[in-house]
Structure formats: C-alpha cells, structure tokens
Amino acid sequence: MMKQVGFALMALVLAAPGWAEDLVQREVLNEQPLSGAEGTVVIVSELKLMPGGRIPLHTHPGDEHAVVVVGGRALLPNGKEVEFAAGTPMFFPEGQVHGGVTNLGDAPMEIVTTHIVRADAPFTVAAE
Numbered sequence: 570m571m572k573q574v575g576f577a578l579m580a581l582v583l584a585a586p587g588w589a590e591d592l593v594q595r596e597v598l599n600e601q602p603l604s605g606a607e608g609t610v611v612i613v614s615e616l617k618l619m620p621g622g623r624i625p626l627h628t629h630p631g632d633e634h635a636v637v638v639v640g641g642r643a644l645l646p647n648g649k650e651v652e653f654a655a656g657t658p659m660f661f662p663e664g665q666v667h668g669g670v671t672n673l674g675d676a677p678m679e680i681v682t683t684h685i686v687r688a689d690a691p692f693t694v695a696a697e
Contacts, residue, residue, distance in 0.1 A: 592622030
C-alpha cells in the first residue's frame with residue numbers, strides 16, 4: 570500500500586519531488602483502505618510548514634480535507650497575504666490544483682490533512 574493534501578494553503582505534502590524536506594514536513598499518522606471502496610485509501614497526516622517554507626502547486630488522485638491546527642501569515646500564489654486562523658477548514662477535490670503557499674511567519678504552521686485517494690496512482694502530481 571502507498572505511504573504517502575481556491576485558497577491554496579495546503580495540502581501540503583512532503584512526498585512531492587522538489588519539496589524542501591526541512592521546510593515542509595509531513596508525517597503520516599494513519600493509513601487504511603476505505604471500507605467498501607477497493608483500491609482507495611484514506612491517509613491522515615500532520616503537516617508542518619516551517620517559516621519561509623513553500624508548498625508547490627500540485628494535485629492528488631482523490632479528495633483532500635484539511636484543518637489548520639496552528640495558523641499563521643501566508644503568501645498565496647496570487648500575491649495576496651492572508652492570516653490562516655486555527656480551525657480553518659479546507660477542501661480540495663480530486664484534480665484541483667492547490668498549494669503555492671509560503672509561510673511568512675516566524676513559527677511553523679501546522680495542518681492535519683485527510684486524503685481519500687486511489688492507491689494505484691501517484692500521491693502527488695506537480696502542477697508547476
């Protein structure tokens with residue numbers, strides 16, 4: 570089984586090639602097959618975006634749900650700065666390009682992600 574997340578913060582996935590491992594850290598907390606959906610897996614991860622870290626634009630072979638646990642100030646791909654508050658929910662449907670977010674703060678941002686993805690496809694596809 571694979572071990573492998575509009576507003577573009579996250580989905581924050583370290584497994585993508587080219588991501589600076591020291592600035593974007595992803596730990597898989599749980600990975601299980603989706604009941605009644607052969608070939609689909611649910612992956613729950615904790616993502617830390619360190620100060621100055623950037624999540625490249627990317628997609629997934631399934632849906633991503635995320636919740637900001639520790640927020641912070643971030644730069645979006647459109648050049649706007651936003652403040653992500655703890656508790657901010659996010660959703661990225663299969664194939665939607667997201668990411669491109671840079672942590673502008675002086676502390677790590679933390680996000681819990683849940684991916685419901687096809688187990689036979691690459692977890693992340695670069696979109697830049």
